[in-house]
Amino acid sequence: MEDKNAMIYVENLKKSFGDTVVLNGITTSVKKGEVLVILGPSGCGKSTFLRCLNRLEEPTEGSIYLDGVDITGKKVDINKERQKIMMVFQHFNLFPNKTILENLTIAPVKLKSVPKSQAKEKALQLLDRVGLKEKANAYPAQLSGGQKQRVAICRALCMEPEAILFDEPTSALDPEMVGEVLSVMKGLAESGMTMICVTHEMGFAKEVANRILFFDNGTIAEEGTPQEIFENPKNQRLKDFLSKIL
């Protein structure tokens, strides 16, 4: 599915680390409000793809258009563009020396000149939505993994982004905490947020994704709706992959 006018359009994206080719020509697009899930065996380049989308990794070749603007261009202020696409990390990466509230408000206050009181109000609202309002003045070290990830999602939402990238958001969690994070993500999807998720949670993929990309060896080996991918896989590697994890 390639739509040059979609919110995000990726054209022939390539990335190499030295001689190792990690992404070998990815072309795809993401519509506003779409939930895209990326599956694939380890080392297939799915995380690298995600990290290229906000240029945490510099693409070697190709273009990424966000609302029609090529963010790989030299004249682009990447710091401004990044504010439109937030990222949620596997290891949460909350700032340990700041309170939960400060973790949420520092970016809008410093980067978007949102008044402190307004940022705080918004942050408390978001924390309330994920059931963590009473932790506002706690420090990250005082939270469980699941709570940290929910805070990290709130931190992303505080910037009112157009899309959020999820890089294996539940992989570092104890099993009993996975559910609480997934339910927050599900709620987010229902509210119409554009999401691109690298995950191993097949249940989530089946239930929430609009479209699934299966990565293999740095290319999109197969793409389709959850139904097409899970019930009628065509690619042999996808079949192997599914048989191993289901």
Next chain:
Amino acid sequence: MRNHSSKLTGRIIAVLFIVTTIIFTCTACFGGDTEKTKEITGEQDLKGAKIGVQLGTVGDTYVSDYKKDGATVVQYNKGADAVQALKKGKVDCVVIDQQPAKAFVEENQDLKILEEPLTTEEYAICIAKGKEDFLNKVNSALEKLDKNGTLKKIEGNYIGDNKGSYQYKSPENVNRSNGKLVVATNAAFEPYEYVEGGKFVGVDMDISQAIADELGMELKIEDMEFDSIVTAVSSGKADMGIAGMTVTEDRLKNINFTEPYTTSYQVIIVPNGKSDTTALISGEKFINDFIVDSRWQYIVQGLLTTLEITVLAALMGLVLGFLIAIGRVTCDNTGKCKILNWLLKAYLTVIRGTPTMIQLLIIYYIIFASSDIDKVIVAVIAFGLNSSAYIAEIVRSGINSIDVGQFEAARSLGFSYSQTMWNFIIPQAIRNVLPALGNELIVLLKETSISGYIGIMDLTRGGDYIRSRTYDAFLPLILVALVYLVIVVILTALLGKLEKRLKNDGR
């Protein structure tokens, strides 16, 4: 707060008590006995003897001839140190100029001067080569002072039976429009130059004043180590050097001398067989060391100078160190700016690869050779640069210790590289390296004790002044050590508090 400060006071008292106990135990065990020494009765006994001298003096040069006859020459930075060594039996005799020798023997009842002087010598003023015009002016001033009897009167005021009979005073209404006359000396050489009441006094000092008056110049005394004087004069740091300095062949190679202004002798000081009955510590010694002539002021003033240098150098080191660390990390991470990275690495290698004292001397004598810059500023620059190299590496290790996820999280929120550094990485890095930074500050504080080498009156040098006046090695050294210790204890406590305060992650 009250509780905190009383805790700190208690800690300081405890430390002082322990240290004092250790020192007394050690002196009781090792300090009491003097070693067996060779008896010296005259020049002929110098062969095979252990001779103490002051480094760079004529006595030093003269007795080195006895080395081939089996003599051992031990060079001390100060005459007082040589005398102290003699009292402890570490050397058999001390060869030194006659007048300071008299002062030493007066203060120490277990020492005497051998009647036969070793050599006769003439003192003169040294002036840099190439300044022959100035040399002639000083010579004619000296000639005038000699003819009108001023030189004799000045000398008589310090030496002989009529001490204190005449105090040289500048004539009134001297026109000092000819600039500054910077005079290098080593004010630990009574009666020629020493410190009393916070002022430089002595024969040479009065003569310098008289010459300045004759030349119509403003006198400025620069006190430094004796063996630095010739360097200071030939590098232009001082216009002339006067320090009971004898004309020798070696010195003439590097510097010119005026006509001699007085005659002296090298004499031999030996033990006189009596024992020094004064106790290691006594109220009398304490009063003499610190109360008489308000000598405690040297400690207080020295302490202030030491703190001034330390604080300013620490600030400079921190600012520079942070910039260097950030430069290094940025270059390492981006792989760009290879030349800058190479330069920074070279800087760190040079600064960390050479001794601080050498750096201090190079900066003073070579880099700021001809400029009239405050010595404290020179010291701040030297120690600041030195410290910056260590701080840079400490901070760099701190930055590298922060999880890369912190960097990525901040960048992904839209913070620029420098915003990320200042808002997220550096604060966490500082918290991680605070103990190491505190360590560096303590090292810096103690390292400033070499400031005396460029003639700064710091805490260590303050103690040296007292020692050179009272010939008591024990109390001033111990007091200076304790003052350093107390500052370090206070510093450590403050850093501990800061560490607690910065450790705000709720754990």
